Every structure is written in C-alpha cells, then in structure tokens.
Amino acid sequence: MQEELILQLESHVATRILKQPGRRIAADEPIISSGLIDSFNLVDVALYVEDTFGVRITDTELNSGTFDTLGQLAALIEQRRGRA
Amino acid sequence: MTLAQIAALVVLAAAIGQLKRGRQLALLAVSTGVLFWLQPPEPIPSLGFWLPFGILGLTIVSWILTSASDERGWRRTWPAVAVIAAVVILMEINGFAGPSINAAVVVPVPSKVLLGVVALAGLVGILWRWQAGRPILLVVLSGLIVLVFVMIKTPGLAQSSASWLQHLPGAWEGIAADVPFSWLGFSYVAFRLLHTVRDRQAGRLPEVSLSEYVTYVIFFPAFTAGPIDRVERFVQDLRSPHELRNDDWLDAGTRLIVGLFKKFVVADLLAVISFSDLLVEHVKTPGWMWLFVYAYAFRIYFDFSGYTDVAIGMGRLLGVRLPENFNAPYLKQNIALFWNSWHMSLTQWFRSYIFNPLTRQMRSGRAMVPTWYAILITQLVTMVLIGLWHGITWGFALWGLWHGIGLFVHNRWVEFARGRWPAATQSPSARRAAAILGVFITFNFVAVGWLFFGLSTPALTWKALRMLFGAA
Numbered sequence: 001m002q003e004e005l006i007l008q009l010e011s012h013v014a015t016r017i018l019k020q021p022g023r024r025i026a027a028d029e030p031i032i033s034s035g036l037i038d039s040f041n042l043v044d045v046a047l048y049v050e051d052t053f054g055v056r057i058t059d060t061e062l063n064s065g066t067f068d069t070l071g072q073l074a075a076l077i078e079q080r081r082g083r084a
Numbered sequence: 085m086t087l088a089q090i091a092a093l094v095v096l097a098a099a100i101g102q103l104k105r106g107r108q109l110a111l112l113a114v115s116t117g118v119l120f121w122l123q124p125p126e127p128i129p130s131l132g133f134w135l136p137f138g139i140l141g142l143t144i145v146s147w148i149l150t151s152a153s154d155e156r157g158w159r160r161t162w163p164a165v166a167v168i169a170a171v172v173i174l175m176e177i178n179g180f181a182g183p184s185i186n187a188a189v190v191v192p193v194p195s196k197v198l199l200g201v202v203a204l205a206g207l208v209g210i211l212w213r214w215q216a217g218r219p220i221l222l223v224v225l226s227g228l229i230v231l232v233f234v235m236i237k238t239p240g241l242a243q244s245s246a247s248w249l250q251h252l253p254g255a256w257e258g259i260a261a262d263v264p265f266s267w268l269g270f271s272y273v274a275f276r277l278l279h280t281v282r283d284r285q286a287g288r289l290p291e292v293s294l295s296e297y298v299t300y301v302i303f304f305p306a307f308t309a310g311p312i313d314r315v316e317r318f319v320q321d322l323r324s325p326h327e328l329r330n331d332d333w334l335d336a337g338t339r340l341i342v343g344l345f346k347k348f349v350v351a352d353l354l355a356v357i358s359f360s361d362l363l364v365e366h367v368k369t370p371g372w373m374w375l376f377v378y379a380y381a382f383r384i385y386f387d388f389s390g391y392t393d394v395a396i397g398m399g400r401l402l403g404v405r406l407p408e409n410f411n412a413p414y415l416k417q418n419i420a421l422f423w424n425s426w427h428m429s430l431t432q433w434f435r436s437y438i439f440n441p442l443t444r445q446m447r448s449g450r451a452m453v454p455t456w457y458a459i460l461i462t463q464l465v466t467m468v469l470i471g472l473w474h475g476i477t478w479g480f481a482l483w484g485l486w487h488g489i490g491l492f493v494h495n496r497w498v499e500f501a502r503g504r505w506p507a508a509t510q511s512p513s514a515r516r517a518a519a520i521l522g523v524f525i526t527f528n529f530v531a532v533g534w535l536f537f538g539l540s541t542p543a544l545t546w547k548a549l550r551m552l553f554g555a556a
Binding site: 046 | 314459498
C-alpha cells in the first residue's frame with residue numbers, strides 16, 4: 001500500500017516538478033535538505049497531496065523537519081488519511 | 085553582549101540547570117531580570133526601565149489573547165505574575181537604593197511605576213474577561229506589533245519619536261543622553277509573538293501557561309540575537325525533567341568555547357580588515373576592496389554563528405535545545421542551498437508565515453499566474469522583507485532584492501539545465517567541477533551582496549562596487 005503511494009509520489013515529483021519523467025528517486029533519498037526540490041516546489045507538492053489524498057500539510061510544517069524523503073511523506077499521508 | 089555578561093549568564097544558566105524543582109520559575113525570574121540588566125543606554129534614560137517593562141506588558145497581553153479562556157486558571161497563573169512583579173519591584177528598588185545593576189537604567193519614581201503597573205493590570209483584567217472580541221483583537225495586536233516594529237526599525241522615525249518623547253514636559257527622569265534610540269531584542273520578541281498569534285489564528289497553538297509563554301519570548305540566552313524558536317518545541321523542553329549529565333556539560337561547554345572563540349577572537353580580528361563606511365571612503369585599489377569584502381563575509385559569519393553557538397550552549401545547560409541557525413553556509417553550491425543554511429530560524433519563520441502562504445495563494449487562486457512570475461514575486465517579496473526585518477533602510481531593501489533576484493535567476497537556470505543536462509548523464513568529475521564552481525560563484529555572490537547590508541548608504545555601496553570591478 002505504501003509502496004504504491006511512494007511510486008505515485010515519485011512519478012509526480014519526477015514528471016511534474018523536476019520535469020524529468022524517467023527520473024528515479026529512492027524512497028529514502030533526501031529531497032528537501034539536498035535542494036532537489038526547492039521551497040517553491042515544496043508548496044506545489046503540498047497542494048498536490050491535498051488535492052489528491054485530501055491530506056493537509058500546513059505552512060509551518062513544510063520543511064525537512066516534518067519530512068525529507070518520499071518514504072517519510074508517504075508515511076505522513078497514510079497517518080493523516082487514517083485519521084480522517 | 086560583552087564577554088563579562090556572557091560569562092555571568094553562563095554561570096547563571098549552569099546554576100539554574102542544576103535545580104530539581106522550581107527550574108521554570110527561576111528561569112522566568114532570571115530572564116525578566118536579564119531584560120533590565122542588558123538594557124543599553126537610551127536617549128531618555130528612564131526608557132531603560134520602560135522599554136523592558138513594555139516588552140513584559142506586551143508579552144502578557146499577547147498571552148491573554150492567544151490562550152483559550154479555560155486554559156488560564158488564576159491558580160496556575162499567579163506564581164508567574166508574582167515572580168514578574170517581584171523582579172520589576174526589585175529593579176525599581178535597586179534603582180533607588182545603592183549602585184544600580186545597570187547604570188543605563190534610570191528608574192522612574194515609584195508613583196509612575198505604580199501607575200504603569202495598575203494600567204497594565206487594568207488592561208489585562210479587561211482582556212481576561214472579554215472573549216467575544218478575540219479574533220479582532222488578535223488582528224489589532226498583530227498590527228500593533230508590526231507598527232511598533234516599523235517605528236523603531238526606521239532610523240528617521242525612531243529618532244523623531246525619541247525627540248518628541250524627550251520634549252514632553254516633565255515626563256521623564258534622567259538627563260537626556262546623546263545615544264541612538266533602539267529597543268534591545270524587539271525584532272526577535274516581535275517575531276516570537278507574531279508566530280504565536282498566527283498559530284492561534286490557525287488553531288494550531290497548544291496550551292501554554294503564562295510562565296512558559298513569557299519565558300519563551302524573553303528566554304535570556306536567545307533574547308538579544310535569537311535563534312527564533314517555536315513555542316511548541318520550546319515548551320516541550322521546558323516541561324521535560326532536566327538533569328545535567330556529563331554529555332550535557334561536554335556539549336554545552338564545547339559549544340560555548342567554540343562560540344566565544346569564533347566571536348571574540350576570529351570575528352573581532354577580521355573586523356579590523358572588514359569593509360566599513362570609513363574604509364570604503366578611503367580605499368584606493370580593487371585588491372584591497374576585495375580583501376575587505378571577503379573579510380567582512382567571514383567576519384559576519386563568525387560573529388553571528390559564534391553568538392548562536394553561545395546561545396545554544398547556554399540553552400543546553402538549561403535543558404532547552406534551541407534550533408540551529410547555521411549549517412556551513414559558505415560551502416553550499418547554490419544560493420538556494422545557502423538560504424537553507426544561513427540564519428535558519430529566521431528563514432523558517434519567513435517560509436512559514438510569508439513565503440508559503442503567499443505561494444499557496446499564487447498557485448491555487450482562480451487566476452493562475454505563469455510559474456516564473458509567481459516565483460519572481462514570492463522570492464522578491466520574501467527576501468526584501470527579510471532585508472527590511474534587519475532595518476527599514478534602502479540598503480537592507482537592496483540587499484533583499486539582490487538575493488531575491490539571485491534566487492530567481494538560480495531557479496530559472498535549474499529549470500533550463502535540467503532539460504539540457506539531466507543529472508544522470510553527468511560524469512562524477514563533471515559533477516565535482518560543477519560543485520566547486522558553484523561554491524565559488526555562490527560565495528562571491530553572497531560576499532558582494534554584503535556591501536548593501538553593511539554600509540550605511542547605497543551611495544557608498546555603489547562606490548565600493550565600482551572599486552571592486554576596477555572603476556575608480
């Protein structure tokens with residue numbers, strides 16, 4: 001279940017944000033602290049997560065302290081989806 | 085802070101850190117006292133009393149407005165009130181009897197202080213009861229904080245207010261001194277208060293007692309120059325039982341020694357060859373100008389990061405893990421990564437309350453603006469505001485603009501380069517070369533940018549820039 005989620009996130013980030021459709025991003029690869037996606041892209045990611053999964057990540061949470069890898073993001077989504 | 089003041093505060097921090105019970109109240113008492121103790125001379129001497137008093141009053145009012153009514157039991161709150169009142173009274177008595185702990189603080193006559201206290205108590209009493217008006221009051225409070233911020237950070241306005249105040253007949257004690265008007269710590273206090281107000285408005289603020297709230301806002305290690313912590317995190321540390329163990333002493337001690345060395349040895353030595361108004365007026369060759377620029381770049385880093393190390397070390401002794409402010413900023417390959425590693429607690433604040441909300445609006449509004457436009461606007465607005473936070477002058481605004489444009493150009497370059505040279509096809513040596521080039525370019529960009537930040541007028545900056553690139 002989470003693996004599908006991670007793949008979905010990876011596909012979105014690679015295609016829509018990095019504009020490199022074939023690009024692989026490992027589930028444990030730091031994407032924020034490494035600068036791979038910048039703060040502007042991060043807001044887009046949050047909007048995508050909200051639109052697609054109905055999970056809200058607030059403005060004060062959009063940083064590497066909350067999640068830094070796709071795996072962590074997926075876990076966060078599952079956790080918040082489970083509550084709803 | 086001077087070395088002597090830091091030493092005294094370290095001793096205090098170590099002492100409080102040993103307390104098994106009463107740590108919170110002791111911390112509150114000491115932080116309140118330090119507020120008065122660190123106060124520098126003001127053009128109107130008794131402002132040395134009223135400004136710290138003002139910070140306390142503003143903080144108490146903010147707590148009332150940001151806490152839910154059922155959280156504020158008088159039984160829980162009165163010890164904090166008693167402690168704060170006791171310290172204020174102590175400062176008042178100290179000002180009259182014997183040598184003052186701070187010669188810059190000329191205390192007003194007791195009747196005036198009593199008047200101030202009664203007025204504050206009255207305001208607090210009204211707000212404590214009046215729940216219905218809260219949402220609008222939060223907006224008013226934010227507006228007031230920003231207004232005061234603008235007034236004291238705009239040099240012209242600050243001076244006019246000070247002169248105007250001086251001429252109020254019979255209003256002030258002490259003979260007017262010829263010193264600039266400044267409100268120590270207000271930039272940081274304002275941002276901590278605004279963070280709690282915004283979080284309350286968004287429904288995210290946890291329950292916090294008066295003692296915890298005031299301690300968070302005026303926490304003495306971080307009072308003069310940050311870091312800007314978040315109240316949820318801070319309060320968690322305060323509430324956990326704290327025992328000073330060997331590794332705490334070791335980590336705190338190391339941090340303190342490193343910080344003191346960076347600030348009082350390295351930074352102070354570099355200060356001699358860093359650019360200043362005077363040096364820029366007299367510099368003759370580009371070589372010297374570049375030396376001054378690089379020296380300033382390192383000086384400001386060692387000064388500020390050294391200070392942050394000291395703050396974090398003191399915090400560690402007290403059982404509070406303050407957030408980091410620096411992460412090898414000059415070793416970063418691009419300007420975006422630089423801004424992820426310079427004055428991190430401030431940039432986090434701006435991301436949370438300015439950049440992210442603004443970007444969200446621009447990305448999900450009905451009128452979808454082109455991406456490049458959204459990036460340009462959000463970067464420029466955020467960076468110029470970060471500049472103006474340091475002081476409302478053209479120099480700081482231009483510094484913000486410099487970095488905003490730099491970030492925008494970097495962003496566009498990355499978009500372009502990603503299409504042209506996907507990372508996977510680059511050889512390791514090509515990537516290494518790009519990294520080194522990136523560090524070099526980024527460092528120079530930032531170093532030259534400091535010319536807007538560190539000189540008092542744009543005209544001097546222009547002169548310095550021309551000197552750097554060979555034109556006399």
